[in-house]
Amino acid sequence: MFRRPLLFALLALLPLLAQASGFSRLAEMTDKGFRVGAEARLLGSGETLGAIEPERQLSPASVSKIYLAAAALDRWGPQHHFTSRLVSTVEPDAEGSLPGDLVFDGGGDPALTSEDLWRLVQRLHQAGVRHVDGRLLVSQWRYGPVKCLTTDRCQAHSRVANAYSALLSSVGVNFGSWCVSVAPAASPGQPARINSCESQVPIVDIDNRVETKPDDSGTELNAERVLRDTGDVMLLRGQISTNALPRRVYRASSDPALQTAQTLLAMLEQAGITVRDGAEVVTTEPPESARELAAVDGESLQELLLRTLNYSNNFMADVLALNLVETPRADLEQAGAALEAFATGIPGHGPVTLRSGSGLTPENRTSAAGVNTLLESLYHRPALFPSFVAALQSPSNGVMRFIRQGSPTFQHHVMLKTGTLNRPVAVRAAGGYFRTRSGQWGVFSVLVNGTATTPWLNWRQVLDPLAADLEEMIDAH
Template identity: 25%
Template sequence: MSSILRGITLAILALPLTLPAQAAGVNQTLPPRVEQALKANKISSDALSVVMLPLTGDAAPTFVNADVSVNPASTMKLVTTYAALELLGPNHQWKTEFYADGPLVDGTLNGNLYLKGGGDPKLNMEKLWLLLRDLRANGVTKVTGDLVLDRSHFVQPDLPVFDDDGNDKNKPFLVGPDSLLVNLKALRFIVRNDGGKVNIAVEPPIASVRIDNRVKALPAGKCPGWPDVLYNPVADGDGVTVVVTGKLADGCSAQTYLSLLDHQRYAAGAVRAIWAELGGSILGIDRVAQVPDKARLLARAYSPDLTEIIRDINKYSNNTMAKQLFLSLGAEFRNEADADDAKAAQRVIRQWLAKKGLISPHLVIENGSGLSRAERVSARELGSLLQAAWRSPYSAEFISSMPLAAVDGTMRKRLRNTPVAGKAHLKTGTLNTVRAIAGYSRDGDGNVWAVVAILNHPRPWGAASILDQVLVSLYGQRNQNTAQR
């Protein structure tokens, strides 16, 4: 096939996903109010890519800077979650299991206790407690051997550590994926001033996390929205000591979430803390190894369905869960040629897109979460993906996983007191130099559109209001077109 003929063929394949047959022409200009918002914030229109595709009705689509390679930030999660819905299925679940390699006699396990991770993105403390409660109900009280963590489910990639111009490395949103991810590896610190005495608790109560309480107790007063309490973690042998300083008025409290331990120490510490609360004991050490072939299953827990998982990922833009899902795709479809599960996931997603006729030359996926400086896509490619998802058997699950404008998730405070409130499901994206939205919105006549608006700029001040104006203008656009006919 000649290169010219090949190009024509590719263009025909892409056409149904970019230009609806009923569309009367193509609009290549930004709405006037969006142009005004850009000028007001001193941002060039070249920095904004916009695609608006009518999924119902017969209005013209809009393509502005649609084929520019841009960083999509967290709107990349739409690629990962939609691919997972179709490739894994909406009822896909992950499992976490306890095994033993020795006999159980009168409540004593004479051997090692193995905890095998299956990549569950939502193995929270409640689920872990229930799993350990099942272990206790099955007759185990004392373990004479070691607590052994099996973290072999994923073939872990060596991906760059994200550093968005000095982000605190202890922030939970930076936590990486792991075969045995427990509670998103987050530690919750709660500080309270009760009667002039400051108490500090940490959940889960992991023994290797120690508190140096230096918070000054103040008399009763108005509780501030942002309490003056600071947390300074310091490595301390096999654990960490957190120096807590500041001041807190009587009757007030403060809390924060930090990620201070590696996956192995966090998982083992959480298991031991809950197991002790249940009256159990483990006499051996913590270590990492695979479950032996002859070990027997003691207890098993299943994750929520994928439908619930992608809701958490998209509604609240959970980076760690998105990375976990991305590697799960790789683990599910890995072959011998894949160096790791990230490479496997990248291959699988590209093959899936190709089968759907989605031509995506600009697409670059690093970890599937958008928390990356390397990930790229064009607005046209993302719009085409949304259009394909609208036709999917799982469109309802996909759309409902996104934040509802002015109602919940990362969109709960945006577009209030506008006609778009409650009428758009949109994934947001934010990095230091990126602001983005992508999803589905309605116009004034109730027709549904796929909308992508991505702004890449060194100083994206006021960009959220610019993107919101895209949606407000879209809502009024249909009414105007109707009036003109």
């Protein structure tokens, strides 16, 4: 009498247990107090190979970037280029003097570099301009300065010791970060030689307290960018050996638009183009009467996505997301809304919350089933899928060293994007595609979130069981 309800309950659990068995090792994370959502299934037959609460809403961290990649490809296509221009409402005279302001109209290129600015300056020089009898105006009318939504970015305005929390602007250059080169002096005891990576002379102020040490003494550098009354300053401490190679150090700037203005002004001067009244950042759009004097196209979108996802570049991801907003003065909440609208438009996706394209915002939420639905939708779009899957990493040759593990099966049959957050709770997430032994395509997603009582989580705790579970699925089919 009492056994029959128990038998029915066990029978009802059998499908769930069968699904979870596909993630038998990963399921042990739930016993340790972690919140887990996971799903793996074949794309041809739709067969579910493993699942652990696949509808559970969890933080995806940088796995959010695959939503950004899919939305960008859907909007623009793989061969889209963002264009940066130098324009003016006046034309240069016969002597090469521009009797007015020169305007840099940033096109929202997330990978705009010093090399691009140098090409732009050379094209201006070829157009005959030698002197600007006015100002250099850097126009971030599309968006910028963008309100910060995370602690790291908000603190980065005044002081920062990393490059990943760079602030955002439609005219940002070098991923919103200053770069300085640290090289040893000729002899021990002297200060190291420090220069800007992009210029013959320093563009950002430098407080150099790096000492040159004898051969083979080792190199130890500590670098911070701080905002002072005079502007950004790179604080550099430590030592470098006389026989050491130069080291490059990147730190987020306090104002990416101002950084671009200072960098572009330095390059104009190096090219022999003088600017009478200096540089200024504005938020007004150049008038329709402005004439293009020089322009440069950035890399194609498929190349941008390769860099964005392979290196998990937060600056690039959020700038691309801001470009999805069709109205000027965009902010991250509008960018997140554009991504949400794209995701919810995918049939069967389910609930999703996206506050940024980078995944830096801990409020982002999705499910393993939702991520797989997104992955499947791209698989069925042959014009977009090659560019999309190429932006993911294969563990065997991953840019991120920590994923270069697992068996040869895992390393050579899987393409994935990972995500990491450590605050306010630990997050390790992964999603992507796999190919079975028989050549079938499959999708998988794993979201592991810690709690206040599970503060410690490293990648080996997640990747080791995930790799072993996926290997069994790949070998079994």
